[in-house]
Amino acid sequence: MPRISVIQINVNNMDEAIEFYSSKLGFPVESKAHYPDIVKLQQEGMTFLLYRVAKKSQIDYPNVAQTLINVATDDLVGTLERLKRQGVEILHERPVPCPVGIYAGVRDPAGNVLELIEYKKA
Secondary structure: OOOOOEEEEEEOOHHHHHHHHHHHOOOOEEEEEEOOOEEEEOOOOOEEEEEEOOOOOOOOOOOOOOOOEEEEOOOHHHHHHHHHHOOOEEOOOOOEEEOOEEEEEEEOOOOOEEEEEEEOOO
């Protein structure tokens, strides 16, 4: 059976990407062995890579088919407030309800969209 073993996010500026994913979202850098082309971030369960490419993304979220990464948080409202203070582009004015909890989209410096999600308490 196939399995996903790597999450790769293509970014056009590695230093901006490290600042966003590590300093703002909280994924520590695991390896810069192939910097500035590849940086490995710490993530339990699978490899999480930033990969340098030439151009920014132009994702028309949420209107086009795309692959999304959902990043879990225990306090979505607090996380959004902190990220907004840090200059992160927030794509929803307030969290959006969904069947498993609430979510909000954010855009990284390369134009990639992620959704932050707070799951309902059991």
